[in-house]
Amino acid sequence: MSTIVQRPPAREGWSGVLRRLSDWAPAAAVFVMGIAAWEGLTRGLGVEEFLLPPLSSILDTLREQWSTIWSAGLFTFKEALGGFVIGSAAAILLALVLARWRGVGRAVMPYAIAANAIPIIAFAPITNNWFGILSPASKMAIAGVLVFFPVLVNTLRGLTSVRPAQIELMRSYAAGEFEIFRRVRLPAALPFIFSGLKVGTVLAMIGAIVGDYFGGSQDALGILIRRSAGIFDFKLAWAAIVVASIFGMLFYAAVAAVERLTMRDYPSARGADL
Amino acid sequence: MIAEQTVVSLEGVRKEFGRGGVVALEDIDLDVRAGAFVSVIGPSGCGKSTLLRIVGDLIQPTAGEVVVNGKSAHRARLDRDYGIVFQDAVLFDWRTVERNIGLPLEMTGWSRQRRAERVRELLELVELGGFERHHPWQLSGGMQQRVSIARALSFSPSLLLMDEPFGALDEMTRERMNLELLRIWEQTGSTVIFVTHSIAEAVFLSTRVVVMSPRPGRITGIVDVDLPRPRGNETREQPRYAELIRDVRRTLRRGGGFEEEADAGSETDLIVAEEGL
Numbered sequence: 001m002s003t004i005v006q007r008p009p010a011r012e013g014w015s016g017v018l019r020r021l022s023d024w025a026p027a028a029a030v031f032v033m034g035i036a037a038w039e040g041l042t043r044g045l046g047v048e049e050f051l052l053p054p055l056s057s058i059l060d061t062l063r064e065q066w067s068t069i070w071s072a073g074l075f076t077f078k079e080a081l082g083g084f085v086i087g088s089a090a091a092i093l094l095a096l097v098l099a100r101w102r103g104v105g106r107a108v109m110p111y112a113i114a115a116n117a118i119p120i121i122a123f124a125p126i127t128n129n130w131f132g133i134l135s136p137a138s139k140m141a142i143a144g145v146l147v148f149f150p151v152l153v154n155t156l157r158g159l160t161s162v163r164p165a166q167i168e169l170m171r172s173y174a175a176g177e178f179e180i181f182r183r184v185r186l187p188a189a190l191p192f193i194f195s196g197l198k199v200g201t202v203l204a205m206i207g208a209i210v211g212d213y214f215g216g217s218q219d220a221l222g223i224l225i226r227r228s229a230g231i232f233d234f235k236l237a238w239a240a241i242v243v244a245s246i247f248g249m250l251f252y253a254a255v256a257a258v259e260r261l262t263m264r265d266y267p268s269a270r271g272a273d274l
Numbered sequence: 275m276i277a278e279q280t281v282v283s284l285e286g287v288r289k290e291f292g293r294g295g296v297v298a299l300e301d302i303d304l305d306v307r308a309g310a311f312v313s314v315i316g317p318s319g320c321g322k323s324t325l326l327r328i329v330g331d332l333i334q335p336t337a338g339e340v341v342v343n344g345k346s347a348h349r350a351r352l353d354r355d356y357g358i359v360f361q362d363a364v365l366f367d368w369r370t371v372e373r374n375i376g377l378p379l380e381m382t383g384w385s386r387q388r389r390a391e392r393v394r395e396l397l398e399l400v401e402l403g404g405f406e407r408h409h410p411w412q413l414s415g416g417m418q419q420r421v422s423i424a425r426a427l428s429f430s431p432s433l434l435l436m437d438e439p440f441g442a443l444d445e446m447t448r449e450r451m452n453l454e455l456l457r458i459w460e461q462t463g464s465t466v467i468f469v470t471h472s473i474a475e476a477v478f479l480s481t482r483v484v485v486m487s488p489r490p491g492r493i494t495g496i497v498d499v500d501l502p503r504p505r506g507n508e509t510r511e512q513p514r515y516a517e518l519i520r521d522v523r524r525t526l527r528r529g530g531g532f533e534e535e536a537d538a539g540s541e542t543d544l545i546v547a548e549e550g551l
Contacts, residue, residue: 165360173377263368265368267367267411
């Protein structure tokens, strides 16, 4: 019975690196095939450029107009980041309050869940009106509201998912509310909070870009995409979309990296979930 | 002085759940002496876990008095007079074995170094040396439960409350854990209240077995276990062991617990006890 179910985390040698590479090989192969198919089909079938330009010409445009596109991307990313920080901070704070005072939670949660079903993006023209069409604040507002609900619902679920026996155990050590919160509720909620935050990164980028579509600063990525598509410069539009995707992925990866660092001790951190 | 030797004293304890609702416990009078190993046995739903929680001040009785170490159960909890072990090990996934065991010590402000020393001692006691840096999810069920026992013992509480601690383990692991628990109990000299629904386990471990009736839970009888110590695998082959199991079973039957147990579909323990004969 003294068998160890799982081996302790061992230092990885070269064999580990190789194994990891071979884990990724199928995905890498699909990536290469996808790129090749894109390039080959658009050129081979003579697909019109306004439908889908070949990847190579998008990359050429990206290289030629890199500084414009990149600074537009950065501008919109800042909008997304601002909304993300405001929205998730507000959501986590509210979740703390709702978890502590269940009565408030019961009064508020139905509306929070209902609000979660509202296509919030539809409010983008309104927030432009509220906060000024050229101001990044209007985009942060829409991104923030988009981020708010999944983070709220996840955090609250995490904070209330603690098993009763864990609370009883802490009480048997004469622990008070705050000690139980710090040592049990918060650590137990972390995996939930991070999954909410990861969803939030994607929503924040969507919110910022769609917010741009309804009008905004000339420096914004959404405006660049809309304008270039309007004048049939589809290569530029696609290049801007590539940059938007890069920012989106980096944003997600950054939060995922923080998650991995914070949760090195958690069982799920050993899984292969991205 | 008898009063000084009594660790737990229950008088007229009664527990109702809900408004004028179900009576879980009625007329519970019980004294537990220092150094005793008292098992509480009864059919499912007889309130034995409730009784344990009342002693530990995790639930308030509707009526009656609970005195632990000469003070109220509430005071005793605040003084950290007892360690508790649940059926589920209730370890924290994000803490290593070492930090799980050290948690109560952390909360009472022990220094890092003192904690490390104490944890090393405890790991030796539960035979888990070398597993300091493992996480609970890397251990088997039996090992997790040993960590949980080490944690309960870490601050040397005068009273150990155990709520079916081996209920989720397979029979072989359970028998080994029983032996280990006896060894630990003899080494530490602590007082144990042990809830179980295995007759064989109760008789094997205890100095006294408290038998409870189905709801509303009352004490049907108390069987004193006079098996010689130290107990070991040979104990299970002694005729006296079989007699005591029969006594406990008769007491259970007298309280109506036997049929209830069979109805609840948890006959396995009784069958196992039968095989022990």
